[in-house]
Amino acid sequence: MTDNHLSPEDCTTMAEVRAGVDTLDAELVALLARRFGYMRAAARIKPTRDAVRDEARKASVIAAATAEAEAHGIPADVIADIWERLVEGSIAYEFGEWDRVRA
DSSP: OSSSSSSSGGGOOOHHHHHHHHHHHHHHHHHHHHHHHHHHHHHHHOOOOGGSOOHHHHHHHHHHHHHHHHTTSSSSHHHHHHHHHHHHHHHHHHHHHHHHOOO
């Protein structure tokens, strides 16, 4: 890891595990904030509200995340569920931003 926390393999106490998880959770939220920034950009760029929902793109994003999960040896079905929620939340956010930009 790039911070001061131990790698999972080096943890010997639950305090060490929790510190690592808490650090990663903060990093994940920061990454999600960047991702939602791209949703704001998409809302600004897409010419019509109908262009916000793109089922082919949604399927592609979820498939890519699932493939990454498999490559990392983590449960692909769990990642698919998380990404389904993430993409649907992103679409809802983008609709709101699309409407806000054009209000």
